[in-house]
Amino acid sequence: MAESDPLSAIEAAALRSDRFRLEREADWKRLDQIVTHMEKGRIRRLSDEDVLALPVLYRTVASSLSIARETSLDAATLAYLEGLVQRAWFIVYGPRASLGSWLKRFLGGGWSASVRAIWLDLLIALAVMVAGAVVGWLLVAGDSEWYHAIVPGQFADARVPGASREALRATLFGRPEQEPLAAFSAYLFSNNAQVSILAFALGFAFGVPSLLLLVQNTATLGAMLWLFNGQGLLVDFAGWLSVHGTTELFAILLAGGAGLHIGRSMAFPGDRPVLQAAAEAGRRSAQVMAGVVLMLVIAAMLEGFARQLIDDTAGRFAVGGFMLAFWLAYFFAFGRNRNVGDTP
């Protein structure tokens, strides 16, 4: 019978639409195979011809589908073609920027452009953070009982109101051997990253919880600033904090700003539909957030290693100041005239 011989099979098919199908199904099956390979991430197993043939085959099969829709009533074949064209479409027009090229675009301007695009939200978030620190300071200055309410237990080991100058000083200097540094910084990173993801995600509720979270975190900072100021250690504490703090607080500022950006776009979408505004803001903020995680990795390494290894205030200020200058320059001066990234 005709099964083994494609040409006679085509002739033997009585219906014109089935002949149409038999003439083309070799292409369909080849595309199916290529797409299946690519979906499984086995792109290396494909020959060069197959990779080159993909766009052409995709168009061929898409046109087969258009024709089949007008000429064939074979429901199974139509469904197969629709599924195949859809899968191929996702491959051909999918997010095929490789991780490497995405990173290049991201670091080479996409990230800083997104940060600049949310400048207004960053200013608001900065104002809120400063306000939070001031409030924390003032509350504790008014009544030192507030300290225990504001500062979480893990920080309130020796650093409590009434602690001596020496006890406080000991928390800042000279304990490089005490903690397993690397493990400590890994823990810090994981913890901080979770907090900043939270600050971002809470932007969904119109940004209000993001701001509250910022206030809560900087109020802790304000309270501790007050504590060290009371013993004349404010500058030393600021130095101790600045090593990683300039990077970490900056990252938290970005995360809060990103959350606020989403909240603001949803509350005041302007001329756009709310969903579209939310989606645009979300994509921009996501880019900022990918960077935030990166910054927190750096902050954790600074906190875990640099802070313990550099044991004097001047050196710490130098590291912290350099990091701050670096981030500011990177975000607001670098890649300004390039038009990349922020085109959601």
Place this chain on the structure above:
Amino acid sequence: MVTPEGVALPLTLASRGTRAGALMLDLVFIVLLIVATTIMLIYLAGGTMGALARAEDTTPIGHALQFLFILWIAAMFLFRNAYFLFFELGPRGATPGKRLTGIRIAARDGGRLTAEMVIARNLLRDIELFLPLVFLASAGDGDTGAASLAATAWFLIFALFPFFNRDRLRAGDVIAGSWVVEAPRRRLEAVMSAGARVSGVSPATGVAYRFGEEELSIYGEYELQTLERVLRENRPEAITAVHEAICRKIGWDPGAGDERAFLDAYYAQLRARLEAGMRMGRRKADKFD
């Protein structure tokens, strides 16, 4: 959705049940991964939890244990945050759970799915799912009912979010501009009109079935495709029932024993007729048309 080539591709939104199922599967996978990693690291650490106490040491053993501890923290962070990211950034746009249930994510505007979208939709998972669950677990052993009530409300707001919009978006989809669609994988089925089937000659009796204009004009495309499904599934009782129904309709005397050949012939001739009409621009949707 219309591709740049001008071909309209209908995307079917994935049902909420399918998505819930996919999520459950993924959570099971994550828990399995966490358990497996933890057990493996504990095994590497010497099989005893007591060994962790020595992590404070500065001996080589202490450093090795520290390193394992860092691995563990990093792995936990990645399982929680990067599991969905990693798989949805892949070519299939779906986590293992989504693959098993046959769905994937896509951009809502019909454009490319970008890395930013995937990041945005998955960062929100934290407040949608993980945080309220942790909150709920910690509120459970607390003393106040208010906390667990708040946690439940929080969880439900996000869990029920897809029920309150037409596109079944969850909060993360809103932010990212993505949605979840069905990603069917179908086999190419056999040709229906090849070989002996078309000739209308029954292999059992040698009789050639020929249908006239009147007998074929009763049915439309809907009935044709129903018949196609019956023939492809090839269940004897369905074949018999359909054979009887068609015979009754066209006024033939339904015999027995040769139903399949009859239906093959009827299918081929009906389709030939309807497709010929299609080429002339005449379509008949169903028997009432």
